[in-house]
Amino acid sequence: MKIIKKSKEIHDLFKSFNHIGFVPTMGNLHKGHVSLIKQSLKENKNTIVSIFVNPKQFNNKKDLKKYPKSQNSDIKVCKQLGVNYLFIPNYNEVYEWKTKKYKYPKIVNFMEHQFRKGHFKGVLMVIEKLLNIIPAKRIYLGEKDYQQLTIIKDFIKINKIKSSVVACKTVRDRGGLALSSRNKFLKTINKNTAARVYKLIKEYKKNYKNKKFGLKNLMKWFEKNKLKFDYIENINIKKFKREGKVTKNSRIFIAYYLNNIRLIDNI
Ligand code: AMP
Numbered sequence: 001m002k003i004i005k006k007s008k009e010i011h012d013l014f015k016s017f018n019h020i021g022f023v024p025t026m027g028n029l030h031k032g033h034v035s036l037i038k039q040s041l042k043e044n045k046n047t048i049v050s051i052f053v054n055p056k057q058f059n060n061k062k063d064l065k066k067y068p069k070s071q072n073s074d075i076k077v078c079k080q081l082g083v084n085y086l087f088i089p090n091y092n093e094v095y096e097w098k099t100k101k102y103k104y105p106k107i108v109n110f111m112e113h114q115f116r117k118g119h120f121k122g123v124l125m126v127i128e129k130l131l132n133i134i135p136a137k138r139i140y141l142g143e144k145d146y147q148q149l150t151i152i153k154d155f156i157k158i159n160k161i162k163s164s165v166v167a168c169k170t171v172r173d174r175g176g177l178a179l180s181s182r183n184k185f186l187k188t189i190n191k192n193t194a195a196r197v198y199k200l201i202k203e204y205k206k207n208y209k210n211k212k213f214g215l216k217n218l219m220k221w222f223e224k225n226k227l228k229f230d231y232i233e234n235i236n237i238k239k240f241k242r243e244g245k246v247t248k249n250s251r252i253f254i255a256y257y258l259n260n261i262r263l264i265d266n267i
Helices: 007-015 031-043 061-065 071-081 091-095 119-133 143-158 181-185 188-207 215-224
Strands: 002-004 020-025 046-051 085-087 138-142 164-168 229-236 250-258 261-266
Touching (some): 007 085, 020 031, 031 046, 031 071, 031 138, 091 119, 181 261, 188 250
Parallel strands (some): 020 046, 138 164
């Protein structure tokens, strides 16, 4: 595995390769990231993983400061998996890279866009740079961040970028909690609550199949259990719109807090 820190050096690889799979991450790799990397390794001759904690997508400075970092173990994980190139740029390597002007897609003002002002603009800023530095054939993204996935797909489409997006299923722990770098800050009791939330949402979906969804009842459960949440939405993932009924395309999107840690999921 080759570790590359310079944008030009990684960009120049594309003169000799055209079958590259790309997995962008912010590091602190867990089994969710690993599943994306494994899929890329399976489908491409060469896989590039990037580790870059993008300050522009943090709407909260404190959150950025305490974002967990574990570069040495991330390097080990990538080496063991058989990753070909690990790209670890600094801020200037990413943001001083010149690109043409890209169009940004319209983003519906709900969920993460409503509650984390400027977050997706920051995501798109880094994606336009990374996809220009690394014009990979396929880019691997997790369904865990479904709204982000949808926005990046739109961005690629409207700008006619040649990379195709491979959406990868959310990896969860035994109780159902979606793996996330921020789970480090959760206590066992929080993980047990997260498992209850996962089970509860699953049950709701089953009970309300093809019926009007009882979002209010679900919200009441959170209030009764003194759990703070930003939103709970029933979204048709094909149209990426709110819907009133639970259909086969419904997912319940949620952002809630445990131990002051903000968790997002779609179930
Ligand atoms: P991050 O390092 O959090 O920016 O995530 C990098 C990529 O991994 C994104 O495409 C995420 O959606 C994806 N990812 C994060 N957590 C999971 C998970 N539990 N299962 C699958 N993919 C994930």
